[in-house]
Amino acid sequence: MLTDQTTVPSSSRPSTQAHANEKVPLPGPEVLVKWLRDMKLIREFEVRAMQAYQNKLAGGFLHVYNGQEAVAVGCLAALEPHDPVITAYRDHGHALARGLDPKVGMAELFGRIDGCAKGKGGSMHFFDAPNHMYGGHGIVGAQTPVGAGLAFATMYEDEVINSKSNSRVTLCFLGDGALNQGAFHEAANLAQVLGLPVIYIVENNRYAMGTAIERCTSSAGSLLHKAVAYGMDAIEIDGMDITKTYPAMKALVNDIRANPRPAFVDIDCYRFKGHSVSDPRKYRTHEEEQENEANDPIDNLAKFLMSSGVMEENDVKTMSKEIRTEIRAAVKWAEESPPPDLDELYHDVYVDKWGPYTGTSLPKFMDESSGEKA
């Protein structure tokens, strides 16, 4: 008769693992130092963002990235500047790692006109076209088909329009909880059927809001089976030690760029803070949190750099100071940025100005020259 054990050994892991890595060396010291700086900057940005949130400078939901910084920094370091990136609502880290100016991000959190989305998007919806950052998406899983579309477009532009060979790789980040949205499965199958160069990176921080992954995501021991279901290449990566994250991601990105097809990454990490600022975290023990906080990706890299003599303790302190100053300046700059003009309500609904809806007449398209459209 059938039994779970005989069928799917709960320890089983598809044979994917072994072949994962072309050995990619770590980059030179200056790059490693920049990574440390990038991670510290994300951390500091969000610490200040949480303060601002408490002080009602920012509103809505605030989901911070503390503990997962090595994922965004390590993965995006494996990209070329023109590679598209898309993620969910826990997006500050990705946007900053991708090159968003912290003060512009802070202004977005404050709902100011100088924000990366003119204050219209907010924390969950960071968009940054110049850095090929395609959001910032609030609906769980909804970015995964869109991510397939970004990859489709890179391939289509290169191969169909410019008839050269594919040059870009798309990274689509999602949470472990998003694996339970149908959208992801439709996207994964489509990506495989169409052979799209998109890497689905599951930031497996072990919780979907208050629900531990074991309680909501069934799988035969390994999440990699979710990809094997589509015949998709899949690997596991350590997301808490960027010296492991980067080489594995870089090898994968190189491979996908050379042989366009989708891939799946189960990247192990931990969310230090609550799901959002309002989360009391009753669903996990203090011990568990301390244990994981002891494995802070920022400290890990700092220790590595000091032990390998690249930095002195003092250099790290100085770096922290500089960053604190930079972010404090960003907060000040954001506070001084004005809120959007009320007229902004009616811009960007459509490419042409729309509205306003006055309650006594339907909205209409308006000329930018303020008169109604001919």
Add this chain to the structure above:
Amino acid sequence: MLTDQTTVPSSSRPSTQAHANEKVPLPGPEVLVKWLRDMKLIREFEVRAMQAYQNKLAGGFLHVYNGQEAVAVGCLAALEPHDPVITAYRDHGHALARGLDPKVGMAELFGRIDGCAKGKGGSMHFFDAPNHMYGGHGIVGAQTPVGAGLAFATMYEDEVINSKSNSRVTLCFLGDGALNQGAFHEAANLAQVLGLPVIYIVENNRYAMGTAIERCTSSAGSLLHKAVAYGMDAIEIDGMDITKTYPAMKALVNDIRANPRPAFVDIDCYRFKGHSVSDPRKYRTHEEEQENEANDPIDNLAKFLMSSGVMEENDVKTMSKEIRTEIRAAVKWAEESPPPDLDELYHDVYVDKWGPYTGTSLPKFMDESSGEKA
């Protein structure tokens, strides 16, 4: 570096197979003869339905089951009468095998008041409460979460309300194309997380409309990986030879009844006719069709019964004649059944009568005693 081969050998099949069967014997000759009768009845029902459709007696879409009869008859033979069954729009075979009176089914196709849904459902929406047949669903994949709900209810009634142990197993049929709807994946994960006694039976007839399975459904060699992704037990079953279909299904149903949990079946079959009556079938060769028609599940069982001396060629002929007479009578009966009274429009919208919408007043709830509701 990663390559498809190294990662997921295209021939790979999860270790599920081996352990599939408690050896279930075939039932006695009278049951086998009944199976033959049931399959022939389904075939004859649909042959006449197609004629009626050409003669405009039936409308809408007509999806026939020719070639897949052993699946419905073989799988449902493994059930107890009170086990719930649900399927997609290619549903005549399931409904009839479950016990629906052919003349009532025919009346539904003709849109008559004596139909199993009062003529309101049509071919795609066969419902039959007395036989625990929960439809007949037109939206691809949409029945799969509902199927999980049926299993949830059986378990909840038995265990929570009546505090006895679970007694029922739910069968939820779907097409191979439905594997690409997110709904199925959400349902599968939920069923596994909640341990629901539902068996998802993929009627793998190798085509979704005009699209061959290789063109639209990616998987690492075997569809069973779709289930392994959820740690779900999964087996492959031959759906063209009922003497193989039944024992395998019966063993699985027994196991699931004893140890409530979901399971997945990839059942191999072939759709002899087009997707619907209007399909020219340009997407496959005549040779392919002939080859498969040579493996007709009805002939297979007839041959088996004759070779094993249970039936003579003449018995089979007689049976066919009887069935032809029965179905001809069903057509006549259905033709004589009146179309629904126009007042039926406003029944079953809500439990209380609703409407009519007269264009000069909003619909309202009405008393069955025809006046408006107090």
Add this chain to the structure above:
Amino acid sequence: MSRTIEFRDALREAMSGEMREDPRIFLIGEEVAQYDGAYKVSRGMLEEFGPRRIIDTPISETGFAGLGIGAAMMGLRPIVEFMSWSFSLVAADQILNNAPKMLYMSGGQFRVPIVFRGNDGAGGQLGSTHSWCVESLYANVPGLKMVIPSDPYDAKGLLTAAIRDPDPVFCLESERMLSMTGEVPEESYELPIGQAVIRREGADCTIVSFGRPVHFCMEAAEELAKEGIDCEVIDGRSIKPLDIDTVTASVRKTNCCVVVDQSWSFASVGSEVAAEVHRYCFDDLDNHVHRVHSDDVPAPYAHNLEAEMLPNARKICEAVRSVTYNA
């Protein structure tokens, strides 16, 4: 005996009260059990009813909405919580195609006595994906009923009625009102689905609204009273069926009507009310029905833009002044 409790507690009392009486009722949704509900609506229910009846789910709205529908077809009485109605769009096919049509498609064989409930409307700078008012989107569909309580008393009474109803009922709550307090009887009671209530009597202008904006209408009415405009404020309580009779009776008295609907204007509950009031009261009206809606734009994040987009007392006052101008 009644006492003052929060809106969220009133919702819980409705669910817990009915669950004690009827073992067929269960609650399913994201974070409803161990987390006590993302907004603490189900606080304590896991302890009382246990994990078989208070069920946490994966983030699979299509999955658990459909599961609820199947369970309801078998005679159970599921309460399905959407953390927000904004997340119900991924389950649109199940809630709009299956739940409200199963009875009809099956020729009356399978009832779907299910409640879908959760937060509807702007929650406060949640941005465009998280601020849906689904009433105008979903109320178009026959086979479903829709209630939208505006205070704790109605929350308990309407949700109780929804749970006891044999048809699918959508219950639209508001994150912004969950902490609002009010007098609520301890014992259970039902408010009939499809019946509006007059919140304030008045002679000069009828203001019709649903859910949270009812409070803006009351504010506006106070303001306008000072100007000598005496408003009658009607809380629809239900959107489908719509109690048009209570509205038209009032309009025949006041000869003026303003409808306040927090959803977008186009093909909305507000346009329905306006169209129907004109139909029934064409000869009674001194002026066309005026409408107040959210601006016809996606919900912005910025505090000032969101505030400007939503209906408020100021906009309602302007509409009432305008509709009563030459009355």
Add this chain to the structure above:
Amino acid sequence: MSRTIEFRDALREAMSGEMREDPRIFLIGEEVAQYDGAYKVSRGMLEEFGPRRIIDTPISETGFAGLGIGAAMMGLRPIVEFMSWSFSLVAADQILNNAPKMLYMSGGQFRVPIVFRGNDGAGGQLGSTHSWCVESLYANVPGLKMVIPSDPYDAKGLLTAAIRDPDPVFCLESERMLSMTGEVPEESYELPIGQAVIRREGADCTIVSFGRPVHFCMEAAEELAKEGIDCEVIDGRSIKPLDIDTVTASVRKTNCCVVVDQSWSFASVGSEVAAEVHRYCFDDLDNHVHRVHSDDVPAPYAHNLEAEMLPNARKICEAVRSVTYNA
């Protein structure tokens, strides 16, 4: 040079014509390539444009609608075919949350120039799951545009405009009209989105409709002419933006208005038109605007029930007689 072709051919000419001019345009959907389209709308396009631009998909509406949106954000111009709009409900989040709001949420950074198209409305005894009129459901949402051609000429002109438009456009076609023939110019042309057309001039009553029911209105107008009632028939062509000005100008002349909308009545395009006509023409109207809709029930399968449920010339005549009765 224009000649007589079918509605489906007109749709294909719009797509093929634009695809020849603009390599960024591609067509994606179920059975659009090798099968020539479930309804043969894309017949021959695979041969002309090849499998990189005419793309068959799995049955994954959320997947390929979302894929189209991502591609559009990168500057491509996808045409996404839904075999039927009835199957778009499973993709509701992508088409209502992502496509129409991306430009706004990104503060103007990412345009989504995409066309979603497919069959809308009753196809003929397809039953409740397959007979959706989505116009009233979806038109509520800002950020999208919606066109609904009623003949081959409009089909080519409106779809061409939709493909060239920088915003998301929903194009609602009708299976029942695909074989309808009409005069269509060979060269490509655009019909402006948001502009209605007067199909028949008349002095006594304005009839406004959209899509297939426009033909029932014309029938009714002929019938009514015999009775001496001279109807002006307006084909909206677009639902969003709605060309209310053409309608109100006509009503100021006729002083009577009937709106014919094939979708359900509640919170519908019909209620929007009625509400707006009352707003702008309150003093011109001799009677309240009458509405003709599908009955407020799920679409039944039985031939006689479906025929009774849908709008038709008989119902339109009754409405016009009633609205003009004491005019």
